Amino acid sequence: xxxxxxxxxxxxxxxxxxxxxxxxxxxxxxxxxxxxxxxxxxxxxxxxxxxxxxxxxxxxxxxxxx
Numbered sequence: 001x002x003x004x005x006x007x008x009x010x011x012x013x014x015x016x017x018x019x020x021x022x023x024x025x026x027x028x029x030x031x032x033x034x035x036x037x038x039x040x041x042x043x044x045x046x047x048x049x050x051x052x053x054x055x056x057x058x059x060x061x062x063x064x065x066x
Contacts, residue, residue, distance in 0.1 A: 016048040
């Protein structure tokens with residue numbers, strides 16, 4: 001449970017959720033269609049996932065050849 005709380009305090013996750021909610025508002029107000037929304041969400045969470053992987057790799061380090 002503490003791991004979930006730590007993830008919810010993540011700045012990256014919070015920013016991704018704000019962008020996700022903003023994208024929903026854009027669709028609801030007619031400023032974007034579903035295609036634009038899906039592309040935006042795909043990029044936002046793809047960048048979030050890549051950032052998460054990069055952070056974990058940099059924290060643990062990579063030992064090549066061992």
